[in-house]
Amino acid sequence: MDMAKKDSGADTGIASPSGNGSGNGPSNGASGASAGDGLTGRYIVAFKEGASTAGAELLERKVGVRAQSVRALGGELERGAHADLLLDEIGAAVFSAAPDQRSRMLSVAAESDSPILIIEPERVVYAITMVNALTPNGASRAGYGGPSPFDLNDGALLEPAAARAQGALAPALSVEFLKGYRAAIDGLLSSVTARAPLETGVVSATSPGAIWALEMTGALASRFSGAGIKVAILDTGMDLNHPDFAGRAVVTQSFVPGEEVQDGHGHGTHCIGTACGPQRPPILPRYGVAHGAAIFAGKVLSNAGRGADGGILEGINWAVGQGCHVISMSLGSPVAPGQSFSAVYETVARRAEQRGTVIVAAAGNDSRRPGQVQPVAHPANCPSIVAVGALDVSQTAAFFSNGGINPSGGEVNVAAPGLDIYSTWPMPQRYHTISGTSMATPHVAGILALYAESSGLRGFALVNAMLRRSRSLTPARDFGWGLVQAT
């Protein structure tokens, strides 16, 4: 990104965070269960009744976990082996998952109709002598002495010393115990899923009517809506029949030869939901930022998700010609270390800015942190285009989020929520939770619309005002100015 030139006082480029240019903050490892803290680093999954086979198949297909059926193994399972196992009789599975598999797992579990009931990190349980514990009401219960994370009963167990005095038996992992374990999971789950099924991991803990991303970015607290502001989303189009957008001002145009704007992929509908979704959607939680902005849905990517360079340029041209204040582009292609930005897109972005249109684009998902950080993708790597990185609910860089490896425009400018983002999807599915810098980008676009309404600023002045209000996170390589803030 260019340093903002101060001679005339006008914003002639996208500003760089001062002092943070080459900051090396503490590196943020990918989130995930790891051995230690009482966890084994593995996961336990309970499936819905009768859904074990579908669940195991889903784990393999979507997460890459191959759980071997214990029933099928018969007597051949080696005790103590840390194999990935499907526990057929009780409808559960135990397996190891790498950090990148974890988020896929959470997405799969969060989908409506998911065969997965619950996922928990596997806890270390220490063998304590088996006791016949008496609960306060006198009922007898066999099990491990000591507290269980799934213990929903009020019953206090006998202290281990007292248990030993009673001539305790050796511990055994019985089917009885595991059935009780699953009953506890069922109970726990029904207590958290009395609400809509998608909320686990998606909804804000403190404002359950909205997704965490809206709270964390301050969009929820903003009194602005983007009223009077035009936001263009150049993507796979939009589901024009989606009930959440009934009565909303939407202008559309397709730049994909042979295809209508109607979204046959989903990506475009999801991004539009994030950028401009309603303040009070018919089904909670709320997921959208600029609920009052005028939506310009330009289809530059086909229903197969493919976009020609020419079509993308046509979409940008259209949005600028329509007077859009913000263009959101959740699209791009990988760039190699040392590779420079596109002169055409940089020229186009500068000309758009001069006409009051700013362009925001996804930094790209080519990285696999912590080992591999790839450069910011084209066209986000242009100095005059805002490059958006993705972070998760703990404000850690998403494992796939690209970083500012290349100079001169190749920096990440700002970061926004991009892991497990719930938004609209074409009917009949209606909503979907997915991850990507594609999801982070429309959060920034929506917030720019809020600032455009509240401040009257346009172009680089608008962008820099937004950047300066970001909540600083380090390293700048991954977060730029930091976490975008609407207020």
Add this chain to the structure above:
Amino acid sequence: MNIVVTIQESALSRLSSIAGALRAAGLEDATLLDAIGVITGKVATAAKLEALRRVDGVQSIELAGPDIELPDPESPIQ
């Protein structure tokens, strides 16, 4: 070959006549993007590019970039 012709800032007001000159020099399927000062189109051979570059008002000519592709809709990372 798909190409992208960037027109000089100073020549943007003459976009239509420049497009005419480009067509005469071999540009096919020209699309005028007047809000951003770019003309996209095709040429039959690389040899035509030199003639196009000499048209007054042309800043640069580049080959169109490769298609951009999203992951399939089932993918949890988009």
